[in-house]
Amino acid sequence: MNWHEVLIQQTINGVTRGAVFALIALGYTMVYGIIGLINFAHGDVFMLGLFISLSYFTLLGIATTLHGWHLVAVLPLVFLLTMLTTGAINVAIDRVAYRPLRHAFRLAPLITAIGVSFMLENLALIWKGPAPIAYPDLFPSVDILREWVGMESLLFITTKDVLVLATTIPLMVALQYFVTRTRWGKAMRATAQDKETALSMGIDVEKTIILTFFIGGALAGAAGLIQGLYYNIGMWWMGYQAGLRAFTAAVLGGIGSMPGAALGGLLIGFLSAWSDQYISARWTNAIVFSILILVLVFRPQGLLGERSPDKA
Amino acid sequence: MCRWRWLGIFWGAALAVVATIPMDATAQQCPKGKLRIYTSWPMQGAMIPEGTGMKNGVDLAVSEAGGAVAGYCLEIINLDDASPQTGKWDGAVEAENANKAVADPLAIIYIGTYNSGAAKVSIPINNRAHMAQITPANTYPGLTKKQGAAPGEPEIYRPMGFVNYFRPVPADDIQGAVGAKWAKRLGAKKVYVLNDQELYGKGIADVFEATAKKIGLAIVANEGIDWKQPDQKPVLTKVRASGADLVYMGGVIETGAQVIIRQMKEVGLVAPRVRFMGPDGLLEEELLKGATCEVAMATEMRVTFAGLPFEKMKGIGAKTYEEYKKRFGKEPTAYALYAAEAGRVAIDGIKRAASAIERAKDITEKREAVRKAISTTKNFDGINGKWSFDANGDVDYDTMSGFKVVKADTPIGCKFQFESILE
Numbered sequence: 001m002n003w004h005e006v007l008i009q010q011t012i013n014g015v016t017r018g019a020v021f022a023l024i025a026l027g028y029t030m031v032y033g034i035i036g037l038i039n040f041a042h043g044d045v046f047m048l049g050l051f052i053s054l055s056y057f058t059l060l061g062i063a064t065t066l067h068g069w070h071l072v073a074v075l076p077l078v079f080l081l082t083m084l085t086t087g088a089i090n091v092a093i094d095r096v097a098y099r100p101l102r103h104a105f106r107l108a109p110l111i112t113a114i115g116v117s118f119m120l121e122n123l124a125l126i127w128k129g130p131a132p133i134a135y136p137d138l139f140p141s142v143d144i145l146r147e148w149v150g151m152e153s154l155l156f157i158t159t160k161d162v163l164v165l166a167t168t169i170p171l172m173v174a175l176q177y178f179v180t181r182t183r184w185g186k187a188m189r190a191t192a193q194d195k196e197t198a199l200s201m202g203i204d205v206e207k208t209i210i211l212t213f214f215i216g217g218a219l220a221g222a223a224g225l226i227q228g229l230y231y232n233i234g235m236w237w238m239g240y241q242a243g244l245r246a247f248t249a250a251v252l253g254g255i256g257s258m259p260g261a262a263l264g265g266l267l268i269g270f271l272s273a274w275s276d277q278y279i280s281a282r283w284t285n286a287i288v289f290s291i292l293i294l295v296l297v298f299r300p301q302g303l304l305g306e307r308s309p310d311k312a
Numbered sequence: 313m314c315r316w317r318w319l320g321i322f323w324g325a326a327l328a329v330v331a332t333i334p335m336d337a338t339a340q341q342c343p344k345g346k347l348r349i350y351t352s353w354p355m356q357g358a359m360i361p362e363g364t365g366m367k368n369g370v371d372l373a374v375s376e377a378g379g380a381v382a383g384y385c386l387e388i389i390n391l392d393d394a395s396p397q398t399g400k401w402d403g404a405v406e407a408e409n410a411n412k413a414v415a416d417p418l419a420i421i422y423i424g425t426y427n428s429g430a431a432k433v434s435i436p437i438n439n440r441a442h443m444a445q446i447t448p449a450n451t452y453p454g455l456t457k458k459q460g461a462a463p464g465e466p467e468i469y470r471p472m473g474f475v476n477y478f479r480p481v482p483a484d485d486i487q488g489a490v491g492a493k494w495a496k497r498l499g500a501k502k503v504y505v506l507n508d509q510e511l512y513g514k515g516i517a518d519v520f521e522a523t524a525k526k527i528g529l530a531i532v533a534n535e536g537i538d539w540k541q542p543d544q545k546p547v548l549t550k551v552r553a554s555g556a557d558l559v560y561m562g563g564v565i566e567t568g569a570q571v572i573i574r575q576m577k578e579v580g581l582v583a584p585r586v587r588f589m590g591p592d593g594l595l596e597e598e599l600l601k602g603a604t605c606e607v608a609m610a611t612e613m614r615v616t617f618a619g620l621p622f623e624k625m626k627g628i629g630a631k632t633y634e635e636y637k638k639r640f641g642k643e644p645t646a647y648a649l650y651a652a653e654a655g656r657v658a659i660d661g662i663k664r665a666a667s668a669i670e671r672a673k674d675i676t677e678k679r680e681a682v683r684k685a686i687s688t689t690k691n692f693d694g695i696n697g698k699w700s701f702d703a704n705g706d707v708d709y710d711t712m713s714g715f716k717v718v719k720a721d722t723p724i725g726c727k728f729q730f731e732s733i734l735e
Contacts, residue, residue, distance in 0.1 A: 006549065009549045009579075010546055010549055014546070017543050017546075130566075131565070132565065132566060132570055134570075134601050134602040137604065141578065143580075156578065156579050156580055232574060232602075232604075233542055233574070233602060235542070241540045241541065272546070273545075273546040274546075276547050277550050277553075281535060281538050281541075282535070282538065285538060
């Protein structure tokens with residue numbers, strides 16, 4: 001492989017990695033935007049998404065690679081079920097851990113968020129045990145360039161890479177449409193801007209918050225499922241690491257901004273893949289977090305965020 | 313009422329008979345009294361089979377000697393170093409066990425631990441009491457030597473300045489060296505070494521690298537990976553770009569090896585172009601399940617193992633293996649025979665120190681005599697052949713074995729099969 005092939009391959013790796021971060025980051029940014037809370041349990045909802053989707057596949061009796069109509073019928077069904085479940089879990093978390101503290105001191109919900117995160121991790125530990133969970137190879141992995149195009153190339157693009165983009169991009173586009181073009185989206189934006197005024201305008205603020213948590217949880221669940229299908233492995237503690245990177249992505253893009261979260265996710269994906277290649281994998285985390293610090297120092301509102309004095 | 317009385321009399325008589333037997337035996341075989349062997353390793357949850365296996369191993373060694381040596385009767389006291397809360401080894405419990413042993417005026421030797429981390433706690437306690445400690449299972453190099461050790465090791469475990477900890481199992485660093493030699497023999501030219509940046513994995517990877525360089529095997533890099541990241545494709549892309557023909561990964565199944573192997577295929581790193589090798593931390597069926605048999609076989613996955621597989625052992629090893637199966641009615645667990653070896657080394661030490669034990673004024677002097685005797689163990693006929701302890705308390709043999717993943721009629725579709733004896 002010469003240098004430009006390496007660069008292209010690492011960029012492809014970065015896109016797939018980043019797309020998953022972006023999907024998780026959207027949940028962080030939405031919840032922050034609407035109630036000003038960094039939902040530390042969000043990464044763990046993503047982890048649960050992986051485990052829950054695996055349970056749905058098991059329930060449906062699927063343990064081998066899907067083909068033909070199975071793929072078309074089963075995959076969307078499991079996507080839907082997983083997203084509904086994790087969405088509901090996220091709503092339940094809000095109800096139990098955040099809603100009673102809606103008017104409390106800002107630090108209080110943050111602390112309960114960390115508590116919920118530990119709780120979910122331990123729940124997964126009890127449920128699945130400490131060893132890494134093998135997620136069966138359910139999505140066919142075909143080497144597109146060689147097997148479909150018949151091209152002998154040094155680059156590797158598989159159907160799994162396509163799966164990641166083919167699911168994350170429509171989800172992000174749909175979300176953007178929902179938030180900017182629908183009544184509910186309008187209500188969400190209004191609530192994010194000023195809760196009291198929104199309330200006096202007849203918007204059901206509580207319902208809007210519930211909806212936000214639901215969508216955030218559903219996206220995290222989708223990300224978990226994609227992760228399972230793509231990497232075929234799950235660990236009870238994986239939510240923490242993924243959550244941290246997604247949070248960084250959200251801050252990098254501008255917390256509260258949805259296109260920002262998507263951009264931030266992709267950038268973190270690229271940066272970490274390039275850092276693995278050109279520096280060393282052991283430095284990647286340091287590099288990613290240095291960037292977070294630089295952004296916070298020089299552009300605290302993030303790349304696409306707007307400077308607003310009332311948001312820290 | 314009447315029935316109860318008869319039952320009482322019967323049990324009373326039975327107990328009296330049982331009680332007299334060992335007393336008579338003691339009087340006959342133990343003119344010099346009793347000595348106690350303490351053992352300590354986890355005996356809970358998932359560790360019950362291995363813990364019991366090691367306990368059986370020590371029992372086997374003591375019963376071979378007829379429960380006595382040089383006029384002393386041997387009593388085994390088995391302790392559990394796991395915490396009941398977590399079910400895993402616990403430093404505080406291990407410290408308690410070691411303190412219990414050194415406080416016992418009949419305790420002469422300490423056999424344990426299973427976990428290298430636990431040994432870090434008990435070695436200094438035993439060292440202060442001049443008590444020899446023999447492990448059946450610890451492989452972390454830093455417990456005995458500088459190579460592959462953290463700063464200050466192994467001196468920090470020897471507050472009295474002498475070696476009291478002995479290891480009849482080869483340490484990890486030897487395995488790394490054997491792996492490098494095997495890789496060369498298999499025709500590897502250029503190796504990309506990865507490690508999980510942990511005590512065990514990095515230690516082995518570093519020794520692999522050092523030995524490889526010595527024997528003229530090119531090493532592209534020895535890179536620490538972030539094993540918490542479920543995506544290792546960027547690292548593997550780098551491996552591919554480097555043109556390496558072997559990936560050696562120092563790690564265990566929980567720290568990324570599974571992901572590395574699985575994703576090797578996704579970026580086209582398969583045999584005959586690239587193969588995979590790792591240490592015995594990967595010798596688990598669980599790994600094949602996660603990495604999938606298809607990929608493990610596609611990468612011609614090989615692992616080294618410290619020691620010989622039981623069925624390949626000769627001489628004493630073969631005899632111990634048969635003996636164990638006959639006595640306990642099942643296959644020995646991974647470290648059971650090493651526990652038997654540890655027990656034999658202990659008994660041999662007591663035998664050679666017998667006259668010094670007799671002359672000793674107190675228990676500390678007795679323990680010191682045994683410690684000295686064990687440290688001079690030479691040409692010991694062990695399960696992997698003849699060996700001696702070096703100045704660090706390590707064995708000097710490096711006979712190990714190599715396994716390859718092959719197709720098999722198992723639920724997962726493949727297994728690790730013994731391939732060759734390595735030196």
